[in-house]
Amino acid sequence: MIIVIARLEVEPAALPQIRPALDRMMRATWEESGCLSYSIAIEDAAAGVVTIVERWRDDRALAEHFGSAHMTMFNAATAGLVRALDARVYDVSGERPLMAVANGSTAA
Numbered sequence: 001m002i003i004v005i006a007r008l009e010v011e012p013a014a015l016p017q018i019r020p021a022l023d024r025m026m027r028a029t030w031e032e033s034g035c036l037s038y039s040i041a042i043e044d045a046a047a048g049v050v051t052i053v054e055r056w057r058d059d060r061a062l063a064e065h066f067g068s069a070h071m072t073m074f075n076a077a078t079a080g081l082v083r084a085l086d087a088r089v090y091d092v093s094g095e096r097p098l099m100a101v102a103n104g105s106t107a108a
Contacts, residue, residue: 001036001095002062004054006087012048014081021077022050028070029054034061048083062089 010018022040029038036055043049056062065071 001092002054002056002059003090003092004052004056004062004087005090006052006054006085007043008050008052008082009084010048010050010078010081011083012046015042015045015048015050018078018081021074025070025074028068029065032061032065032068034058034064052087 019042026038026040029035034057036057037053038055039053041051041053043051054062056065
């Protein structure tokens with residue numbers, strides 16, 4: 001599994017302009033066969049900070065995402081509006097639940 005965590009900084013005044021593009025990107029990405037999850041959050045509207053967290057089946061699925069039509073449209077819609085981008089890819093060898101709920105109690 002591949003996890004991507006990206007932090008974008010945009011001009012705060014540009015957030016209303018890019019929000020529809022963020023929403024379209026998220027909804028289209030959910031439909032990709034290799035996408036396990038894809039979430040976008042406006043972390044700090046006043047500072048223009050956006051975080052994207054993605055889980056992909058493998059490197060091939062992520063590469064196909066970058067070649068998708070909706071990624072091309074997203075890049076065009078946000079061109080010149082992103083001040084900074086820090087995106088990291090993590091290779092994950094396994095996963096397990098953080099907590100399990102049994103009989104109404106939470107156990108770690």
